């Protein structure tokens with residue numbers, strides 16, 4: 001992959017550059033060639049900035065003997081480092097498991113399942129971290145899981161864990177990420193078909209394992225690159241339900257946090273957001289904006305299933321983002337209020353330290369020869385063809401069938417900023433579009449103060465979260481839990497907004 005890149009780059013970029021105006025072409029050279037723009041460099045930079053250093057780049061152990069067995073192996077466990085000793089394993093209701101992926105050569109998907117601290121009847125919520133190629137345990141320990149990791153490696157209960165309001169699932173995916181692994185390189189996924197089929201097959205096995213949960217409401221959630229995974233996964237579940245393919249999954253909604261879903265709209269929004277937030281002067285704004293027409297053309301060629309054109313648009317369009325960052329060295333692009341110290345934007349290193357302890361891996365049933373791959377640059381690069389594809393297109397059909405969508409975004413994130421997300425949500429064509437666009441923005445109030453601004457109509461809601469960057473549940477844990485509760489309980493928009501919706505319907 002790495003070796004092919006320069007050839008591929010010149011092959012796909014040259015014709016594109018020749019079609020575009022000379023000034024745009026120069027523009028791209030200015031912005032892009034000045035900075036390394038290879039995906040491997042991007043992925044490695046991303047991993048370094050989170051202070052992660054996985055020992056292996058991907059969990060593919062070639063030659064490892066595959067063991068026959070049931071398609072799901074799940075165990076109740078208790079983290080050895082849990083500070084409180086009074087709670088029994090049974091009472092905790094914490095499970096870790098491996099699912100043998102159906103349509104794979106030899107892939108196993110690792111997952112955590114935390115029963116709700118409140119009620120078994122709470123909805124089931126699955127969380128997907130992005131990257132692509134980062135483990136969902138990043139969110140589990142730093143955003144919305146039951147515990148946080150103290151520096152001395154003991155676990156502390158998170159008062160605002162989403163298991164306060166749901167039965168909560170975290171999966172390591174695509175294959176090769178986290179504790180998920182294969183003995184066969186061909187199991188690495190390259191697109192949303194691969195990703196969503198694996199997740200759907202996992203759910204089938206999970207609900208077979210837990211028949212008493214089959215009637216619970218089910219919600220898909222996640223962040224960042226999961227703005228691609230989530231709509232594809234929701235559509236896959238809905239399709240399976242309609243075709244009576246397997247166990248009916250009670251899909252009620254899907255939520256995307258600071259996601260990448262509609263690249264054409266979102267890449268175009270970068271400079272507008274950066275100008276609004278004082279990251280760009282007007283002259284730089286005008287200069288970088290010259291790339292936009294080429295970028296838009298490239299994304300249009302990519303569409304929903306392009307291949308080479310999608311790779312080309314990744315290189316062309318990222319010149320916009322890189323152009324902004326070149327003028328804002330040291331700014332944390334997940335939270336523009338913050339600076340990255342050295343190469344460090346966040347310090348998530350305790351995650352690797354914690355999960356690689358022998359006592360922890362033994363408790364989880366992870367094999368001795370597997371390391372925890374926090375983020376995989378191999379998986380990241382393997383998904384490159386998928387990056388610029390438009391995942392908005394499958395959403396209207398879900399909304400029409402009454403499946404709820406919540407798009408939320410912390411207001412200080414640049415990389416998947418609220419402006420780009422708000423724009424695609426408003427631009428989306430569905431039967432409720434006019435009413436959604438016309439609906440009033442309402443304060444999202446938590447403990448009497450405004451924690452965000454909400455727009456909603458029918459099954460669609462958009463929430464701009466105040467005082468938060470890319471990782472909303474990390475920055476605003478209480479507001480994020482409230483958001484989840486109200487959204488799953490159908491009270492997000494509150495009684496006043498519901499009346500308005502009613503009035504608009506009449």
Ligand SMILES: *[C@@H]1O[C@H](CO)[C@@H](O)[C@H](O)[C@H]1NC(C)=O
Pocket residue numbers: 150151152153154
């Ligand atoms: C570890 O750190 C946590 C939080 O700082 C503290 O509550 C706990 O007592 C410490 N545990 C040990 C064994 O030192």
